[in-house]
Amino acid sequence: MSSRLRNFFIDNAVVILFVVLIAIAIPVSGLPGTFLMQEILTRLGRNTFLVIALLLPIMAGMGLNFGMVLGAMAGQLGLIFITDWNIVGIPGLLLAMIISLPISVFLGWLCGSIMNLAKGREMVTGFILAFFMNGLYMMVVLYAMGSLIPIMNPELLLSRGYGIRNVVGLDGVRQSLDTLIPLKIAGLNIPVFSFLIIAAVSYFIIWFRKTKIGQDMRAAGQDRAVSGAAGIPVEQTRILAIIISTVLAGIGQIIFLQNLGTINTTSSHEQIGMFSIAALLIGGASVTKASIPNVIVGVILFHLLFLVSPMAGKNLIGSGMLGEYFRQFVSYGVIALALVLYEWKRVTQENDSRATLRGGGAPAAKEAKGGAA
Amino acid sequence: MDSMKRFVADFGLPRIIITLYLFALFFAAPFVGVNLPASISDTMIRIGMNGIMVLALVPMIQSGCGLNFGLSLGVIAGLLGATISIEMGYVGAWGFVAAILISQAFGAVFGYGYGKLLNRVKGGEMMIATYVGFSSVMIMSIAWLILPFKDPTMIWGYGGTGLRTTISVEGFWRHILDDFLVIQIGENFKFPTGAILVFAAMSFLIWVFFHLKIGTAITAVGSNPTYARASGINIDRMRFVSVMMSTMLGALGIIVFQQSFGFIQLYEGPLYMAFPAVAAILIGGAGVNKATLTNVFIGAALYQGILTMTPSIFNAVLKVDMSDVIRIIVSNGMILYALTRKTKVAK
Numbered sequence: 001m002s003s004r005l006r007n008f009f010i011d012n013a014v015v016i017l018f019v020v021l022i023a024i025a026i027p028v029s030g031l032p033g034t035f036l037m038q039e040i041l042t043r044l045g046r047n048t049f050l051v052i053a054l055l056l057p058i059m060a061g062m063g064l065n066f067g068m069v070l071g072a073m074a075g076q077l078g079l080i081f082i083t084d085w086n087i088v089g090i091p092g093l094l095l096a097m098i099i100s101l102p103i104s105v106f107l108g109w110l111c112g113s114i115m116n117l118a119k120g121r122e123m124v125t126g127f128i129l130a131f132f133m134n135g136l137y138m139m140v141v142l143y144a145m146g147s148l149i150p151i152m153n154p155e156l157l158l159s160r161g162y163g164i165r166n167v168v169g170l171d172g173v174r175q176s177l178d179t180l181i182p183l184k185i186a187g188l189n190i191p192v193f194s195f196l197i198i199a200a201v202s203y204f205i206i207w208f209r210k211t212k213i214g215q216d217m218r219a220a221g222q223d224r225a226v227s228g229a230a231g232i233p234v235e236q237t238r239i240l241a242i243i244i245s246t247v248l249a250g251i252g253q254i255i256f257l258q259n260l261g262t263i264n265t266t267s268s269h270e271q272i273g274m275f276s277i278a279a280l281l282i283g284g285a286s287v288t289k290a291s292i293p294n295v296i297v298g299v300i301l302f303h304l305l306f307l308v309s310p311m312a313g314k315n316l317i318g319s320g321m322l323g324e325y326f327r328q329f330v331s332y333g334v335i336a337l338a339l340v341l342y343e344w345k346r347v348t349q350e351n352d353s354r355a356t357l358r359g360g361g362a363p364a365a366k367e368a369k370g371g372a373a
Numbered sequence: 374m375d376s377m378k379r380f381v382a383d384f385g386l387p388r389i390i391i392t393l394y395l396f397a398l399f400f401a402a403p404f405v406g407v408n409l410p411a412s413i414s415d416t417m418i419r420i421g422m423n424g425i426m427v428l429a430l431v432p433m434i435q436s437g438c439g440l441n442f443g444l445s446l447g448v449i450a451g452l453l454g455a456t457i458s459i460e461m462g463y464v465g466a467w468g469f470v471a472a473i474l475i476s477q478a479f480g481a482v483f484g485y486g487y488g489k490l491l492n493r494v495k496g497g498e499m500m501i502a503t504y505v506g507f508s509s510v511m512i513m514s515i516a517w518l519i520l521p522f523k524d525p526t527m528i529w530g531y532g533g534t535g536l537r538t539t540i541s542v543e544g545f546w547r548h549i550l551d552d553f554l555v556i557q558i559g560e561n562f563k564f565p566t567g568a569i570l571v572f573a574a575m576s577f578l579i580w581v582f583f584h585l586k587i588g589t590a591i592t593a594v595g596s597n598p599t600y601a602r603a604s605g606i607n608i609d610r611m612r613f614v615s616v617m618m619s620t621m622l623g624a625l626g627i628i629v630f631q632q633s634f635g636f637i638q639l640y641e642g643p644l645y646m647a648f649p650a651v652a653a654i655l656i657g658g659a660g661v662n663k664a665t666l667t668n669v670f671i672g673a674a675l676y677q678g679i680l681t682m683t684p685s686i687f688n689a690v691l692k693v694d695m696s697d698v699i700r701i702i703v704s705n706g707m708i709l710y711a712l713t714r715k716t717k718v719a720k
Contacts, residue, residue: 121499121712124442321518
C-alpha cells in the first residue's frame with residue numbers, strides 16, 4: 001500500500017508540485033473565488049482544444065509538436081478573410097475553419113515531411129520551422145495582403161495601403177461559439193457549446209487511437225525499425241499525425257480567438273505553442289505519454305497560475321512584473337524539466353542495455369560503474 | 374559540370390543563394406544611392422561586435438553537443454559582469470577588464486552546471502539548451518528586479534527597486550574597443566581596429582586550442598564518439614570542457630557587443646541572442662557537428678553584411694522596410710537546412 005502511495009507521488013510529482021504552488025499563491029493574490037472560477041471556465045473553453053492538438057504527435061513518437069504554430073497561422077488567415085468579407089456569427093467561424101483547412105493540411109504535410117528528414121530531432125526542427133514559417137506568414141500578412149491578395153475592407157489595412165493592421169477586431173464572430181447555448185449556473189457563465197466541441201474532439205482522439213491507423217501510429221512511435229519491418233508505412237503515418245495536429249491547431253486557434261475577440265496579427269500565434277505545451281506538461285504529461293485528463297488538469301493548473309501569479313507577485317514585493325516573469329519562468333522551466341527527464345531516462349536506458357551486452361545485468365553493472373570496463 | 378554539382382552539394386544551395394544575394398546587394402548599392410563606404414564600415418563594426426558570440430559556438434559543435442541555443446546562459450554571465458563592474462564604480466579600460474573578469478567567473482559557474490546537465494542528456498542537447506536558456510533568462514529577470522544594485526545610472530529613476538531594462542555604458546566603457554587604434558577615412562568610413570583585433574586574437578587562441586591535445590580530443594569526440602572512446606578519451610570530460618568554453622566565450626562576446634552597441638540589455642534582452650549567432654555560423658558553412666574558424670569568419674561577414682545591407686537597399690528601392698522579415702526567413706531557414714541535412718559523420 002505504501003509503495004503504491006509512493007508511486008502515485010512519483011508519477012504525479014509535477015501535478016502535485018503545481019497544486020501546492022497554486023494553493024500558496026491563491027491566498028497571497030487575494031483574488032476572489034468566483035472570479036477565479038469564471039476565468040477558469042472561460043479559459044477551459046478557450047484553450048483546451050489547442051492543447052488536444054498536441055496529443056497525436058506524442059503518440060507517434062515525435063515528441064511535443066512545436067510546429068503546431070503553423071496551424072495557428074492557418075486559423076488566423078481564415079479569420080482575417082472572414083472579417084474582410086464581413087461574414088458573421090457561426091457561419092463566419094465555419095467558413096474560417098474551412099479556409100484554414102487546406103492551408104493547415106498543406107503546412108502539416110510540409111512540417112511532417114521536414115521532420116522526417118530530421119528524425120530524432122523533431123522537436124527542435126519543429127521549433128525552428130515555426131520561426132521560419134512565421135517569417136513567411138509576416139510576408140503574406142504584412143506585404144502581400146492588400147497588394148497581391150485583395151482585401152476589400154480598407155479598415156483592415158495599414159495606413160500605407162497594404163498589409164493588415166496590428167490588431168484585427170473580430171466583433172462579428174466574437175464569442176459566438178461560447179454563447180450559442182447560453183447557460184448560467186450560480187452566476188457563472190458556462191461556454192456549453194465550446195465544451196461540447198472539446199468533448200467531440202476528445203472522443204475523436206480516443207476513437208482514432210483504436211483504429212488501425214491509430215495503432216500503426218502508436219507502433220511507429222515505439223519503434224520505427226520494427227514497425228517498418230512489420231509493413232507499417234512509418235513515414236506516411238508520422239506525416240499524418242502532424243497533419244491532424246496542425247488541422248486541430250488551426251481550428252483550436254479559431255476557437256481561441258473567437259473567445260478573445262481580437263487578433264494580434266503578428267503575435268497571437270507566436271506563443272500559442274509554448275503555452276499549450278507547458279499546460280500539457282503541467283498536467284502530468286511527458287514527451288512520450290499524454291492523455292485527455294492530462295490536458296484538462298494541465299489547462300486548469302496552468303491558467304490558475306497564469307491568473308494568480310501577477311497579483312501574488314505584486315502583493316509579495318510590490319511589482320507586477322515579478323509575477324509575470326515568474327509565470328514565464330514556469331512555462332519555460334516546465335518544458336525544460338520535461339525534456340531533461342525524458343532524455344535522462346533515455347540515456348540511462350541506453351547505458352543499461354549497453355552494460356547488459358558487456359555481460360552482467362543492468363543493476364549490477366550500475367553498481368560497479370567505472371570498474372565495469 | 375560534375376565539379377559544379379559537387380561544389381553545390383558541398384557548399385549547399387541555401388548558402389550559395391545567400392552569398393549571391395549579398396553580392397547583388399553590394400552591387401546594387403551605388404546605383405540606388407546607398408553610401409557604400411558607410412555600409413562596409415557598418416558591416417565591419419557589426420562583425421567586431423558579434424564575432425566572438427559566433428566563435429563561442431565552435432567548441433560545442435566540435436564536441437558533438439550541437440548548436441548551443443543555450444548561449445543566453447553565457448550572455449547572462451556577461452550581463453552580471455557588466456552590471457557589477459559598473460556598480461563597483463570602475464570606469465574606462467579598468468571597468469571593461471573588470472566586467473570581463475567578473476563575467477568569466479560567472480561564466481565558469483554557469484558553464485559548470487550547464488555542462489554537467491548536458492552530459493546527462495546526450496542526444497537531446499539542442500532543445501534542452503534552448504529551454505534551459507529561456508528559463509534562466511526569466512529567473513534572471515526576477516533577479517534583476519530584486520538584486521540590491523545601488524548605482525543611480527542603473528536603477529529605475531523613481532526610487533523603485535530593480536535595474537532598468539537598458540543601461541547605457543556611455544561614460545563607462547562605450548566604444549572602448551571600437552575606438553582603439555580606429556582608422557577613420559573620410560567622414561563615412563571607420564574601421565573598428567580594436568574590436569577586430571580582439572576577435573582575431575580570440576580566434577587565434579581557439580585555433581591554437583584545437584591544435585593542442587585536448588582540442589584534438591574534443592574534435593574526436595564530436596566526429597566519432599565510438600572511436601574516441603576506444604582511444605581512451607573521456608567523452609564526458611571533453612564535452613564538459615567544450616560547454617564551459619562556449620559559455621565563457623559567450624560571456625566575453627556579449628561584453629564586446631555591449632561596448633560597441635553602447636547599452637546593456639537586461640530582462641528579456643538575452644532571450645533570443647543565441648539565434649543570430651547560430652544562423653551566422655551555419656551560413657558560414659558549419660554543420661550541426663562540424664565547425665571551423667573559416668565558417669565563423671565567412672558566416673559572421675555574410676550574416677552581418679545581409680543585416681546591414683538589406684534595410685538600406687530595400688528602403689532605397691521599394692520604400693518598404695522588409696528587413697525584419699527577410700532576417701527571420703534567412704536565419705531560421707539556414708538553421709532548418711542544417712538540422713535536416715544528413716550529416717556525413719556517424720549517425
